[in-house]
């Protein structure tokens with residue numbers, strides 16, 4: 235159901251919102267008499283707001299409510315919650331009586347501070363409020379950087395980060411995306427009274443780059459929708475067995491070579507790894523599923539982690555400033571798990587991560603090999619996947635046709 239927002243506002247910054255039906259609200263929140271009309275007012279709190287100012291903007295004139303807001307406890311609670319740009323909503327009867335007032339406790343959460351009328355009296359509580367799921371489709375053309383482009387289209391940053399994670403093994407968002415490339419994304423948000431308060435997950439997406447389309451959709455092979463993965467339209471996993479980089483955003487400063495002048499030893503030595511430049515404290519992730527084989531200090535490498543993976547692969551992460559708190563020798567790790575932090579320990583001339591990739595003990599260049607695919611769907615799962623996601627792929631087709639019509 236859509237909340238109808240009327241624009242007849244008592245002041246320019248207060249949106250008078252009127253709803254003909256309040257079905258989606260929790261019954262406890264309703265204190266309407268049958269003859270009354272419920273009016274919704276909303277405003278964003280600003281720097282310097284006091285409770286009195288906020289009440290005025292929300293058209294709360296009810297003396298009982300004003301007194302309740304003035305009590306010490308409520309004043310103290312609200313002082314903590316009225317951060318700039320927090321959305322405040324009040325439901326008021328047409329005779330001016332406050333039904334309820336809500337403030338979100340924090341971003342990306344359904345927990346609210348609620349002042350509501352219960353058996354005739356106003357009380358303040360903290361509780362989750364029911365949110366409505368909404369599926370949103372957006373498309374954006376890349377200019378300058380993806381983040382800037384998607385900002386213009388109002389795609390949440392959280393979704394862009396998810397997008398670069400999902401396509402991590404396929405496209406390097408930092409280097410491969412060019413002006414004119416496009417992204418389309420279908421994702422979910424969770425709304426409170428018509429406005430998003432929580433960003434959900436990407437359900438399907440397309441990146442159109444250098445004349446090629448890369449598509450994916452989310453699917454769970456389990457009954458629960460908590461565990462799932464992203465697959466290509468034909469059911470192949472979007473994941474490779476290894477991530478290209480142990481850092482989310484990074485720059486390669488020294489590549490893999492058989493001879494280079496060692497910056498500290500000042501001798502010609504082979505550099506059998508990749509150096510990623512990043513500030514101290516940057517999160518280091520395990521590039522694949524595996525088990526910690528070594529965690530500790532090694533002379534030149536400083537704080538080092540070695541992870542053993544299946545099929546005789548192993549990875550090494552050196553010069554770390556610290557290890558992930560609970561990690562120890564023998565710990566099992568999943569791809570993308572935080573294992574430590576970039577540092578400058580051992581023979582190192584500045585904060586960076588030294589990363590090595592070995593197959594059967596032999597160093598190989600991780601930037602040059604094609605990683606094996608992670609586990610894909612079996613035949614039955616592929617047909618389930620196709621049924622479950624056909625609507626998303628149809629939507630992506632429509633967007634594509636629309637783009638071709640508009641931009642060519």
Ligand SMILES: [Zn+2]
Pocket residue numbers: 488505507508509587588589
């Ligand atoms: Zn190195």
